[in-house]
Amino acid sequence: MTKTETIIEIKRLLFQQPSSEDIARWQADERIGVQKLLRQYEKKQEKILFQQRAFNKRLNFERKAWQQGKVVAGIDEVGRGPLAGPVVAAAVVIDDSFDMTIVHDSKQLSEKTRQSIDTEIREKVVDFAFGVVDAKDIDRLNIYEASRVAMRQSVEALSVPIDGLLIDAMTVDLEIPQEKLIKGDDRSISIGAASILAKNYRDNLMKDFAQQFPGYGFEHNAGYGTAEHLAGLNTLGITPIHRKSFAPVKKFLN
Structure with a gap:
């Protein structure tokens, strides 16, 4: 006689990528606790699938470039509205091994989540760099031009050669092909990653200040x-x- 798995054992196995045979066996289990676990598991799988599809959609601009053998950088800035502190831009280069589906527009992530994934993003991207323009230069240039300067600085600080730029709603004063994307941090993974790194970098600067x-x-x-x-x-x-x-x-x- 086959030993019936305990609910605790089933819960543990559900975290270990169960087989279709396991799922079918548990679906036939009439225990309320088992069925509750399966509903939770199915909801989690649906969420993962949704995140993966959304992630794939936000890779369209990068994939188009990769198919042409080009390296593109996603660029975003943070800090236009504050009364104090610099404006900060980040440039990020990813390749097709980048798999962080959680990466999105920084405004859609909590500070705790943003900070918790910062190191992993830095480790998994091909390259990243920052540009920083202080308050004095913001006053001299105006905030729009200062943002463009910070973006240019971030691109120029990259260590890998770049064939094109994906930029959130702006253009940069560089002789590199550029694609200006409205709400780009919500439409491109590399811009989204740049928005997270820039936001974290600036927030940490302000904590120092x-x-x-x-x-x-x-x-x-x-x-x-x-x-x-x-x-x-x-x-x-x-x-x-x-x-x-x-x-x-x-x-x-x-």
């Missing part, structure tokens, strides 16, 4: 104009990392 300039909440608000930040400006005045050309900061210049 919070140590230098306490009282503004930079560790919480990343330089955006929150109530805490505005209260700090009112009490402490501006710092060297504040963007003096931005309206909410201007009134504190005198």
